[in-house]
Amino acid sequence: MKNRTFFYIFLATYSIVTLRLFHLLYHTSKLVVDEEFHLRQGKHYCNWEFHIWDPKITTFPGLYLISALFLSPFELCTTYALRLTSVFASIANACLIFAIRKKFTTNRTDPYVLRETISLALLPPLYFFSHLYYTDVLSVTMVLAMIYFSIQEKNNWGALMGSLAVLMRQTNIVWVGFVLGSQVIDLGLSLTLHTRYRQRLSGLFSAVIVLLRSPRLVGEVLQRACALFYGYILIILAFIVFLFWNESIVVGDKTAHTAAVHLPQMFYFCLFYAMFSCSQVLTASRQVLRFICKRWHLSIGCAVLFAYIIKQNTIVHPYLLADNRHYTFYVWNRFYGRWWFARYLPVPVYYGVIVLLGFNLFGARQPTVGYSVLWIVATLASLALQKLIEVRYFILPFLVLRLLQTNVRSSRKLITIEMAINVVINAATFYVFCTKEFYWSNYQEAQRIIW
Template identity: 60%
Template sequence: MQIQSGFLVFLVFYTLITLVLLHAVYRTSQLIVDEEFHLRQGEHFCRGRFHVWDPKITTFPGLYLISASLLGPFKACSVYALRLTSAIASIVNAYFIFIIRRTVVGKQEDARVLLESISLAILPPLYFFSHLYYTDVLSVTMVLMMIYFSLKEKHNYGALLAFFAIMMRQTNIVWVGYILGWRALDLAMKLCLPNENHQYRLRDLLTTVQTLLGSRFMFVRVIKLIFSSYYGYILNILAFMAFLYWNGSIVVGDKSAHVAAIHLPQIFYFTLFFATFSGSELLTLLPRVLRLVRNRWYITAFGMALFAWIVQQNTIVHPYLLADNRHYTFYVWNRFFGRWWFARYLPVPIYYGIVVSLAFLLFAQHNGRPPLIVSSLVWIVATVASVALQQLIEVRYFILPFLVLRLVQPNVRPSRKLVAFEVAFNLTVNVVTFYIFFTKEFYWSDYREPQRLIW
């Protein structure tokens, strides 16, 4: 009860600070980068002009429909009101982050859950966009709610939220697939291994596959149960596949700048993102990682050589990355990765170390808790699908893979001091990024308003 009160206190402070920052951001600038398209479209829908559509917009109209539903009846269609929808969604996100983590870990870990929830709620890239009118924050809201209802075995609600998640961003289809894949495989294993204690290992998954391939009766039984239990997720996926066939692309509107391509180094960039904002877990795993890297030096050498080859063969530099100096990634690339030919290879040992850490996190037993083998495998597939098919390096693409992993996987139980350090680090990064946003400005020739730095 005490920890619940602690979370409510945090939520009150979080709400107040978010609203204060929302006002400060509005006073500083009323148009940030691609908000130009979102704000204009949001106003059209808010005022009932549903026939108007900007061809530059590449996502489904979920964000604008929400704005129309919430703001339209009150004729509150200003920039401030539209941005307020993101701020409110971020408060909802903070709540669902807490209750999802509490559902996964249990009430006995409430003190650590509270600290983790604070850390994830103030995740700097997500928190920054909570004060702008982009699709990302509401997209996270819908995915978090879908995950929560799935964990609670309320799959009809989960499927409804899956539809809303897809309407926010098409790429959320991979997280609908994640939920369906996790639940379907878990159901299959429980049916094929009825005498097990549900603490599965990888060999149990292989045994399940062999059983299904070897028994037509069991295969049909499992398929029927999957359809009857999770038909809502399946219908969402089938409808999305029909859309892909009809549209010819996952993108609506302007397809030219968002052509899918295999871009494996994006996985490495995601590992850097994960390491930056998951210090508590990586520092806890560091001794085990260092022992493995040292004792299996030949595997380490091969792995780093493979990573370097992937960097050499598959690095894609999107024109937007080189042209738009309003994002931090522009400066990281132009002042480091793109400045010297060898610079992009320097982080390879770091990539490898973080990948090993993720392998421990996903597949090793922690504090007597078995790994969620099925969830881990499906998370890898979903993450690769959502990240490695994007040409443009954009930190916002990493938010959902990061949150899903941190929320759903068993906890490595870092010390409270380490989690508190992670909270302090995220808070510091937020302070610095908002300070830069408020104080540094520059001008583009085709914009009257000053431009500012964002994630």
């Protein structure tokens, strides 16, 4: 009860501070980067002009449909009201993070859950876009709501949230598959535990062997899965039909977002994870170093493999080189792209973080069955097929990983340090946005730097 009271205090403080910052950003700039397309499209939908579509927009119209549903009846089709959508979604995200994290933490009354909730709610890229009219924040809300309802075994509601998540961003289909796959694997394991093989069953792979040896059991699993999880299945089938009809996952401007295998995206995600998970990095640093030193042959081999992947598969999207309104532009042009050897320097960091992720995903005594493997598959599908390096793409894999892991627990001191670092990064990001401006020849408005 006490922990819940503290959460309400945090939520009230979070809402007030976010609204104050929202007013600051609104009065600083009323048009930020891709809001040029999103705001215009949102106003069309808010005015029930559904026949108008901007070809520059590459996502489904979920964000704009939500705007039409909740703003149009009150005639609030303004930039201010449209942007405010992300603020309310951000507050909902904080509630969902707290609820999901409680479910996956052993001691639910521990104040650690609240501190971790604060840290994750203040994740700098996610928190910054909570003040703008982008798809990302509401997309996170729908995915988190889907996960929340799935762990509550309310799968019809979960499927509804999953369909809304896909309407926000097409790539969220991988998280629908993640939830469905986890549910099916858990169902399959629970059924095998009640068979005559129970005494021999020691884990997920043993359960798979049992299933493969028993066609009747496989049929029972599939029959029950279709009855329980039909909503998720229908979403995936509908999406497959869309892919065949559209011949691409992208709507609108397909030329700017063609799919391609881009494995270094996983390395960039490792940097993202290390930057915003210092509590876990510091907790496991000695264990990771011992692993690297003890298995030095493996470590050297992986480092060589990573360097080969970087050499052969690094893709530099034209937008990355041209758009100086994003931090990734400066990171690439002043480090990765400045010297030929620079992109190889972080290889030890990549490997260290991958070892850490391996501990977090596969080191639990009682892991959530199917979660680890499916998270890797979903993350690869959502990141490694993207040419463009976008910090926003890393948000959902990061949150899902942090929220659903059961075996990782840092000290209160370290999670407090992580909270403080996120606050400092957020403050610096807002300061740069509000004070640094420059002009493009084809725009009258001042341009600013964002994630």
